[in-house]
Amino acid sequence: MKCFTRLFAIIGKEALQLRRDRLTFGMIFGIPMLQIILFGFAINTDVRHLRAAVADQSTTQLSRQLIADMQATQVIDVVTQANTGEELKNLLDRGDVHVGVLIPADFERRIQQKDRAAVQLLVDGSDPIVLATARGLTGMQFLQHTDDSYNQAPRLFEVRNYYNPERRSSVFVVPGLIGVILTMTMVLFTAVAIVRERERGNLELLINTPIKTAELMIGKIIPYVLIGLIQVSLILFLGVKLFHVPVVGSLVDVYLAALLFIFANLTLGLVISTLAKNQFQAMQMTFFFFLPSILLSGFMFPFDGMPRIAQHIAEILPLTHFVRLIRGILLRGAELVSLLPEVYALCIFMVLTIMLAIFRFNKRLD
C-alpha cells in the first residue's frame, strides 16, 4: 500500500455518505436503544406475579396463613377463588389463571403426615418458564408459628447464587445483547456497502482506477469500526443506567473484546457483499446468519443444553465466542488473557473472512 491517500479517500467518502444516509445513521442509534429496551424490559425470564386461583376447602387459620405466605413470595397473585378442583381446572383451561392452588378439607391433618403432600398445585405447563417458576413454590418453607411440634425436614441443598444474586435476567441478557446488536448492524452495514456501489454503478468506475482490493475493503470497514464502538458504549451506558448491569472486569478488556468482534462481523459483511447480487440478497444473507447466531450462541439458551451438532455449529459463530468473552469480563470480572481460546477463535474467523472477501472480490466484471 504505497499510497495511503487512496485508503483515506475511501474512508473519507464512506464517512461522508454515512453522515448523509439518514436511515443508516438512525440505525446506528435506533437499533441499540430499541433492542436494549425490548430485551431488558420485556424479555424477562424471572417471572413473578403469576395469576392464580385458590380453592380453599379447608378454610382454617392454617390454610389462610399458607395462602398469605404464598402471596408474600410474589410468585403468585391470587386473583380469584374457586370451590373445587374441577373449577380450578376450568379456570386454567380458559387461561384465566396460570396456577391453581387446591387446599383439601383435610389440610391440617395431611400437613402432619410426611408421606403425603398437603396441597395440590395445578400449573399451566405450556410455558416451561411458568412451570419452572411455579415449581419454585414447592421449595417454600411453611413455618407454623402456632404449632411447635412440627419440625422442618433438613434441606438437602443450599444454593448459593454467584454473580447475579438478585437473579435479574437483564443482568444476564444485556452483555450478550452487545454482541447481538453488533452482529445485526455491523454485518448488515458492510454487506450492503459494496453491493450498493455495484447496484448504483459506482463500482464499475472504481475498479477501473488504480485502487487496490485491500484498500477498498479496509477503507470500507474502518468507519464502521468507529460506529461499532459507539454502539458498544451506548449499550453499556444504558445497561448500567437502566438495568444496573455490573461492570466487574476492566473496561479496556471490554472494548478490546468488542473491537475484535466488530472486525469479525465487518469482514463477514464484506464476504456477503462479494456474494450478493443486490441489496435485498445481502439482507437475506445477513438474516440467514443472524438467526443461528442469536439462537445458538448461548445468548438465548444455555449452550450446554444444546445437542452436540448445534454446539459444533455454534463454535463457528463469532457471537458464541463474544458472548462468553463479554459475560466473563462484565459479570465475572475475568481478564481477557484468561479467555484466550475465545480471542483466538475470533481472530481466526476474522483473518479467514477477510482473506475470503479479498479473494472473492476481483476487479473484473466477469
Add this chain to the structure above:
Amino acid sequence: MKNEPAIQAHGLTRRFGELVAVDHVNLVIPKNTIYGFLGPNGSGKSTTIRMLCGLLTPTEGDAEVLGYRVPEQAEILKQRIGYMTQKFSLYEDLSVRENLEFMSRIYCIPRAIRKQRVEEALAIYDLENHVRQFAGTLSGGQKQRLALAAATLHKPDLLLLDEPTSAVDPRSRRNFWDNLFALVDQGATILVSTHYMDEAERCHRIAILDHGQVAAEGTPTELMKTMDSNVIEVESQQPMQVRAALENYTDINSVTQLGALLRVLVNKSVADPIDHIKDRLEQNKLVVNINTTHPSLEDVFVTATNKPTHPETGVNP
C-alpha cells in the same frame, strides 16, 4: 515508441455462454486521435471497451493498450487511462467538488497539485456554479461534464468513453465534442462508442461494429467513398408504393423514407442504378423523379450492417 498505436487488438473474442458478444475483432488505434465505435445496441461496443481496459477477460485473442498487455498488466494501465461508463457512475450523494476530490485522491494525484487540478477541471467543464450541488441533482449534460472532468483529472493518455452522450441534449453533445478535441490537442487518445451518426462523423477513424464483428473500418470519408452501394434519391407522390415496389430485391440494400423522398442504396454490382430502378417502377406504373446523390455515414452504416451475418453470431443480446 512514438509511432506505436495506442491500442492493438488481435482476434479479440468474448463469449457469454452461447452468445458471442465480440467475435474476432482486430483493431489498430493510432495515438492522438479520436477513434469511434459505431454500432447498434448489442453490437459488442461496451464489451470490447471493457476488455480493452481489463474489466473483462477475453475468451480468445490478445490486446495491447499503451504498450501493456491486457488483462495481465491492467493494474499498471489503470493509472494511465480514464474511463467513462454508459451510466453515470460517480456518487450521487456527494457534491460535485467532493466527487472530484475523491477521484483525485483515488488516482493519487500529489497533494500539492490536487486542489489546483480540481479547480482547473471545474473551470474547464463549466461546473464552477455547481461545486456544492449533489451530483444526483445535476442535469444530464452537467453529469456528463462532471464524469469527463473526473475521468481526466489525472491527465490520462487514453480515454475510454462508453456511449458518453446517450443521455444528453444536442447542445451538450456539441460542447462535449469540443472538449474531446481539446483533449486530443493536448496529446490524449480517445476511444468513444456511439450510436449517433453525427458523432461518428466527427471521429478521426471509426469502426462499425455489428454482431460483435468489425463490419467496416476507416476514416469517415474513406468509408463513404469505398462504400459498396450507390445512393439514389427517388422523389414520388406515392412513396409508400414505391417503397413496396423496391423492397425484396437482393441488389437493393435498403430503402429509407425522408418525407416525400426515398433514399435507395443499390449494390455497386448494378451497372446503371438509375435505369435499373426506373425499369422496376415503370413495371408498377409509378411516376418518379430519380437522382444520384452523395453517400452519408448513415448509408455506410446501413450497408455495412445489412450484410448477412454468420449463423452462429446472428444473435442480438
